[in-house]
Amino acid sequence: MSSILSVQNLNKSFGNKHVLHDVSFDLKKGHIVGLIGPNGAGKSTLMKTMLGLFNYDSGSVKIAGETVTPQKHESLSKVGALIEYPGIYPFLTGWDHLQLFADGDHQLIHIQKIISQLNMDSYIKRKAKGYSLGMKQKLGIALALVNFPDLVILDEPMNGLDPQATKDLRDLIISESQKGTTFLISSHILSELQRLAQDLLIIDEGSIVQQTTMHELLASQGKQTIMLMTSDDKKARELLKKAKFQTTPDPRVEVVAKDDETMPEVLRLLIEGGVDVLDVTRLEGNLESSLLEVLKQSRIKKRLAEEQAE
Numbered sequence: 001m002s003s004i005l006s007v008q009n010l011n012k013s014f015g016n017k018h019v020l021h022d023v024s025f026d027l028k029k030g031h032i033v034g035l036i037g038p039n040g041a042g043k044s045t046l047m048k049t050m051l052g053l054f055n056y057d058s059g060s061v062k063i064a065g066e067t068v069t070p071q072k073h074e075s076l077s078k079v080g081a082l083i084e085y086p087g088i089y090p091f092l093t094g095w096d097h098l099q100l101f102a103d104g105d106h107q108l109i110h111i112q113k114i115i116s117q118l119n120m121d122s123y124i125k126r127k128a129k130g131y132s133l134g135m136k137q138k139l140g141i142a143l144a145l146v147n148f149p150d151l152v153i154l155d156e157p158m159n160g161l162d163p164q165a166t167k168d169l170r171d172l173i174i175s176e177s178q179k180g181t182t183f184l185i186s187s188h189i190l191s192e193l194q195r196l197a198q199d200l201l202i203i204d205e206g207s208i209v210q211q212t213t214m215h216e217l218l219a220s221q222g223k224q225t226i227m228l229m230t231s232d233d234k235k236a237r238e239l240l241k242k243a244k245f246q247t248t249p250d251p252r253v254e255v256v257a258k259d260d261e262t263m264p265e266v267l268r269l270l271i272e273g274g275v276d277v278l279d280v281t282r283l284e285g286n287l288e289s290s291l292l293e294v295l296k297q298s299r300i301k302k303r304l305a306e307e308q309a310e
């Protein structure tokens with residue numbers, strides 16, 4: 001599958017602070033890619049550099065094969081983005097914004113479709129000065145999508161969105177990606193990203209520590225969990241602890257599954273111990289714990305390499 005964006009050996013400093021270190025990755029057409037990492041890891045800097053908003057020290061950023069710099073950004077016409085807060089004019093309506101931004105009148109049907117998919121119909125003709133945080137955020141996302149972009153870069157797009165709006169956004173992103181649009185999304189809401197992203201870029205201290213797929217990451221961490229509803233959670237927890245099963249902290253009774261045998265063993269143990277199992281669910285991995293583990297391992301490796309170099 002072809003790549004829409006290619007970043008190679010990108011280095012970026014602010015004064016003498018080196019923020020991005022030899023960052024390299026490609027984004028495949030039509031994929032939804034999560035960019036994740038701790039606060040200050042370099043996610044926003046990377047996105048802004050890719051969008052030609054910052055100069056860089058060395059390396060390259062190419063969109064559809066064309067180099068992007070602050071001085072050369074023709075290829076960005078095929079890119080939609082929402083970085084930090086959307087730039088919104090208080091005395092224009094949401095509809096005015098979308099029309100101003102759209103390349104040509106033929107987009108009207110497309111604009112109306114985005115408005116409906118993000119459930120913005122009731123306020124889109126009102127002046128933006130009366131919009132809530134979530135309404136502004138949705139307008140910013142709609143603006144990023146209005147010109148049929150090949151690539152969409154979204155920095156924390158779920159900020160300020162309620163559960164319904166988060167689901168509307170998820171459905172919209174998935175349907176646009178199925179038509180071929182590539183998404184790069186940074187977010188700290190990992191449970192949401194877990195439902196959305198196929199691929200992941202993990203960044204820490206300005207370096208990409210892993211480029212992987214969601215499936216590979218969750219599988220490699222082997223973190224399947226079995227979630228139980230029982231007639232007596234306290235007793236269930238005691239039995240599991242005594243039998244040396246690894247459980248997660250309260251409030252739910254959750255067991256970390258080592259392999260396929262864990263589930264029948266747990267059920268047998270509880271039933272034989274006089275605890276009824278009312279419901280049981282197997283959860284496929286957990287992005288949060290997998291990310292923390294990857295970061296921990298990469299920092300250990302980095303420290304060892306530094307010690308050896310001294």
Ligand SMILES: Nc1ncnc2c1ncn2[C@@H]1O[C@H](COP(=O)(O)OP(=O)(O)OP(=O)(O)O)[C@@H](O)[C@H]1O
Nearest residue numbers: 014017019037038039040041042043044045046188
């Ligand atoms: N304009 C700037 N001038 C100087 N340093 C900056 C500037 N912008 C970012 N930095 C520094 O670059 C590093 C990366 O910041 P960045 O905002 O890219 O991180 P982030 O991963 O987006 O963090 P967060 O998850 O908190 O949004 C930080 O150490 C930050 O202090």
